[in-house]
Amino acid sequence: MAGTLVNFPRAAQIYVEGSSASHIYQVLDGAVRVYKLLADGRRQIGGFYLPQDLFGLEENDGRQFFAEAIKASSILVIKRSKLKVLAARQSELISGLLLHTSRELAHMRNLAIMLGCKTAQERLAGFLLEMAGRLSKDDTVDLPMSRQDIADYLGLTIETVSRTFTQLENQSSIDILSRRRVVLRNRNALVGLDA
Amino acid sequence: MAGTLVNFPRAAQIYVEGSSASHIYQVLDGAVRVYKLLADGRRQIGGFYLPQDLFGLEENDGRQFFAEAIKASSILVIKRSKLKVLAARQSELISGLLLHTSRELAHMRNLAIMLGCKTAQERLAGFLLEMAGRLSKDDTVDLPMSRQDIADYLGLTIETVSRTFTQLENQSSIDILSRRRVVLRNRNALVGLDA
DNA sequence: CGAATCATTGAGGAATTTCAAGTGGTGTGG
DNA sequence: CCACACCACTTGAAATTCCTCAATGATTCG
Numbered sequence A, B: 001m002a003g004t005l006v007n008f009p010r011a012a013q014i015y016v017e018g019s020s021a022s023h024i025y026q027v028l029d030g031a032v033r034v035y036k037l038l039a040d041g042r043r044q045i046g047g048f049y050l051p052q053d054l055f056g057l058e059e060n061d062g063r064q065f066f067a068e069a070i071k072a073s074s075i076l077v078i079k080r081s082k083l084k085v086l087a088a089r090q091s092e093l094i095s096g097l098l099l100h101t102s103r104e105l106a107h108m109r110n111l112a113i114m115l116g117c118k119t120a121q122e123r124l125a126g127f128l129l130e131m132a133g134r135l136s137k138d139d140t141v142d143l144p145m146s147r148q149d150i151a152d153y154l155g156l157t158i159e160t161v162s163r164t165f166t167q168l169e170n171q172s173s174i175d176i177l178s179r180r181r182v183v184l185r186n187r188n189a190l191v192g193l194d195a
Numbered sequence C: 001c002g003a004a005t006c007a008t009t010g011a012g013g014a015a016t017t018t019c020a021a022g023t024g025g026t027g028t029g030g
Numbered sequence D: 001c002c003a004c005a006c007c008a009c010t011t012g013a014a015a016t017t018c019c020t021c022a023a024t025g026a027t028t029c030g
Helices: A080-089 A091-116 A120-135 A147-154 A158-170 A187-194 B080-089 B091-116 B120-135 B147-154 B158-170 B187-194
Strands: A004-008 A013-015 A023-029 A032-037 A043-049 A066-069 A073-079 A140-142 A174-178 A181-184 B004-008 B013-015 B023-029 B032-037 B043-049 B066-069 B073-079 B140-142 B174-178 B181-184
Touching: A032 A147, A043 A091, A043 A147, A043 B091, A073 A080, A091 A120, A091 A147, A091 B043, A091 B091, A120 A140, A120 A147, A120 A158, A120 A181, A120 A187, A147 A158, A158 A174, B032 B147, B043 B091, B043 B147, B073 B080, B091 B120, B091 B147, B120 B140, B120 B147, B120 B158, B120 B181, B120 B187, B147 B158, B158 B174
Parallel strands: none
Antiparallel strands: A004 A073, A013 A066, A023 A073, A032 A043, A032 A066, A140 A181, A174 A181, B004 B073, B013 B066, B023 B073, B032 B043, B032 B066, B140 B181, B174 B181
């Protein structure tokens, strides 16, 4: 079921809202943000996709979101029509897709829980734990996305995200080695904020 | 694939967090809320389910959420194991499930967008439009859920929800015929707030 | 009718946003 | 190699929004 490998530079559009959902995608290297633009120009990010992650499957008719490379990324692009042909033969595949959408769903539910959380600390703690789980083996996380991306994901402003990073560091919950590199120093404190 | 019809009284638990996801459910009559309890006792509602809606499918291992009847409800309860047997024969069914999870996913994305919206008016406007789309043919909506339910869905307090209802009415965006009955008087104004 | 539950309203306080200024890296050209 | 510009991020102060606490009002049900 190999598709085509495409390299996207930083900030390149992968698909835009309203376009037909004729392909699905798998991140081989890099990072992708999927987002919606609100009427007043604000941006709500629906998810980040990291190596191995599939995305672009869920929209049935036209795309509801934009997808964009956060940094230079290698993406496997697969024709959707191919999927259906394969699916007819292999129920394995389609149940795999079912599993995938289930996980996506669980992820979105988790995001909704996080956004339902009221304080900025709770949201950022939840975010850092999620990212650590997805792209770190130990407690050091290299964030591929900017503060603005995080803000748009968590429904906060960039200033609040920045201040909250500082607060978590002052509380010894995290260390900020560099802007993009964070160490989870006290996971329990973060978990306590999260749930 | 008929399951068992069960009548749940108001506020009855349908399943609890941590229980095995051995059944799926379809609302025949009534309304259901699915929610998570946070450590500090707050409640985040992940979705409302209305007649015809399926729920309880997405959790693979143990339940991540609670499900509860908002009012007296008739629910079709279907053993999950039966599904798999049927699915092996009918790829129709399993692709129907795929469609269902896709829709659920779209719904959760929409919720996340709404929660990412900053103001209470934006969130409530989005909620009212969603509900009108799901349970009204015209502009009159009979809400099955309480103000507290709405608050927990939108990540707000009951007081803010109440005040925001009043604001929308004062702005002539809605009419409040009774607590549970709302007329969307100016959809454009609501849509303007929503997206 | 009275009790209980749910909803509305008010006042004060806490958190986030907004607006504005300043810091710190990074890259480019002199 | 340094000066400069540029960009992302941080920090500060004031304004706004929402939350908390409290009291009141409305609806339902026994």
